Amino acid sequence: MDFILTIGLISLIIIAYLVLWPKRNLPPGLPSWPILGSLPYLDIKNLLEQLLKLHRKYGDVMTIHMGSKPYVFLNSYNVIKEAFVAQKEYFSDRPDSLFVNMLARVKGETGMILAKGDTRNHVRGIVAKALNKTFNVGKTQFENNVMEEVHVLLDHLDEKTKPYDMRWSLTMCTSNIVHVLNLGKRFAYDDESFQEQLEGEKELFEFFIKAQILDPFPLLRFLPGDIFGYKKCLANQTIRNKFFTKHLEENQENDCLLKHWKEMAKEDPNSIEIESLIVLVYELFEGSIHTNSSTLYIALAYMLNNPGVQEKIHKLIDENIGQDRQPTIADRKHLQYIDAVCYETLRLMPIGPMGIPHICSKTTTLAGYTIPESAILIPNLYAVHHDPNTWPNPEKFDPSRFIDEEGKLQNHDKIIPFSMGKRVCPGKEVAKMSLFLVLTSLLQRYHFSVPPGESPPSLKVKLGLTLELETPYKVCIIKR
Numbered sequence: 001m002d003f004i005l006t007i008g009l010i011s012l013i014i015i016a017y018l019v020l021w022p023k024r025n026l027p028p029g030l031p032s033w034p035i036l037g038s039l040p041y042l043d044i045k046n047l048l049e050q051l052l053k054l055h056r057k058y059g060d061v062m063t064i065h066m067g068s069k070p071y072v073f074l075n076s077y078n079v080i081k082e083a084f085v086a087q088k089e090y091f092s093d094r095p096d097s098l099f100v101n102m103l104a105r106v107k108g109e110t111g112m113i114l115a116k117g118d119t120r121n122h123v124r125g126i127v128a129k130a131l132n133k134t135f136n137v138g139k140t141q142f143e144n145n146v147m148e149e150v151h152v153l154l155d156h157l158d159e160k161t162k163p164y165d166m167r168w169s170l171t172m173c174t175s176n177i178v179h180v181l182n183l184g185k186r187f188a189y190d191d192e193s194f195q196e197q198l199e200g201e202k203e204l205f206e207f208f209i210k211a212q213i214l215d216p217f218p219l220l221r222f223l224p225g226d227i228f229g230y231k232k233c234l235a236n237q238t239i240r241n242k243f244f245t246k247h248l249e250e251n252q253e254n255d256c257l258l259k260h261w262k263e264m265a266k267e268d269p270n271s272i273e274i275e276s277l278i279v280l281v282y283e284l285f286e287g288s289i290h291t292n293s294s295t296l297y298i299a300l301a302y303m304l305n306n307p308g309v310q311e312k313i314h315k316l317i318d319e320n321i322g323q324d325r326q327p328t329i330a331d332r333k334h335l336q337y338i339d340a341v342c343y344e345t346l347r348l349m350p351i352g353p354m355g356i357p358h359i360c361s362k363t364t365t366l367a368g369y370t371i372p373e374s375a376i377l378i379p380n381l382y383a384v385h386h387d388p389n390t391w392p393n394p395e396k397f398d399p400s401r402f403i404d405e406e407g408k409l410q411n412h413d414k415i416i417p418f419s420m421g422k423r424v425c426p427g428k429e430v431a432k433m434s435l436f437l438v439l440t441s442l443l444q445r446y447h448f449s450v451p452p453g454e455s456p457p458s459l460k461v462k463l464g465l466t467l468e469l470e471t472p473y474k475v476c477i478i479k480r
């Protein structure tokens, strides 16, 4: 009897040790139940707000369990820097999760998002070189491409004499800027197959949170019906693959990233595989479609809520550009307030508020805590940008917080909407240049106002991979 008791006791100790050991010295956070993890404690409908509260309670690094998997949230600039820059070798890969696979695997092939270690550095190097050196992002040639698209947008908006929801038009403009780079072609605003594509991507981005719940419970995917939206996303992938195959075949000869990379792969077959190139083109498409346009749509919503900001921009444009020529990137140094408006929008609404998940590739220490191998890391950019210790009155839209006494930009290095380190957004320069040129051109040509009798747009957002306004809005577009 004693023998059985002793064996039972030892077994219990071993089991307790095995269960608790991985949690030893994990960052603090929500309690975790067997099997469910912290799920019973999560307020999925108000997750952004809940995560801000949890940051205040648990500090700059905190843990939430999805099933048995620890998700480590990085809530401050310094901790994100420590993880993604100082310890980049441990924290720069992506999890092979349901969502990341749906985002980044095309017909079984991978590109940059799922690339690991040296391959990741190599592939990202190819992308950066092509964008910066070959296609001159940030320079005049690229500026001309952007402005061609802006003219199409302005011609399209000139016809809108009734209150109009600009979301779709902004998406067409900013995604065409990247298509011209990618495929050497643009899509017409009424192209139905392209609209279907954008709708599919939107559904995938919205699936982000639900996918984190499905990951530890894969059997839930097979429930009848489609409460998680998983089956819809799978169907969208088939449509996406057909769409891409068609356009990649049709546009082989255009002067674009795809052609450039194909030639590079022919000259040096070891540089990259043709199949991966196609995924790279797709990833840039995916990264660009809803990010810039949402940022512009939200910036205009903030301006409708704060009319003084629009007046100030109109005055600056009249003094520095006038109406007889188009804005250029060179104007930026006199129009730093417009950059400040973009930064303030990206501070309050960092469009990828939780980045794309990273994974810990080797057990290591971060901010004094142990992060076990294969823990998921979430850079909580939203919390960084809403921290009252860095941003007095953080909920207030106040672009002047980025302007010093001499009218120059300040403090913008404290916001990190594009994340940092090895996975920093490769479209950062495309985004910054496009945001400035599109916003300046819109405000040079138009005055935007709330339709008579209506309230300014609501700024409530819904959380997915990207942030979207919960309620779309219409605006009066009046030529100046």
Ligand code: HEM
Binding pocket: 112, 113, 114, 124, 178, 283, 284, 285, 286, 287, 288, 291, 292, 295, 350, 351, 352, 354, 355, 356, 357, 358, 379, 417, 418, 419, 420, 422, 423, 424, 425, 426, 427, 428, 430, 431
């Ligand atoms: C306002 C605009 C944009 C914002 C705020 C933004 C933000 C981000 C963020 C936060 C990440 C995740 C970084 C991380 O994992 O640590 C990311 C990744 C990425 N972005 Fe952007 N982005 C924007 C525009 C663009 C554009 C225009 C493109 C394409 C030209 C693009 C392409 C990508 C790609 C391909 C990745 C994945 C990179 C990788 O996994 O190595 N993004 N972006």
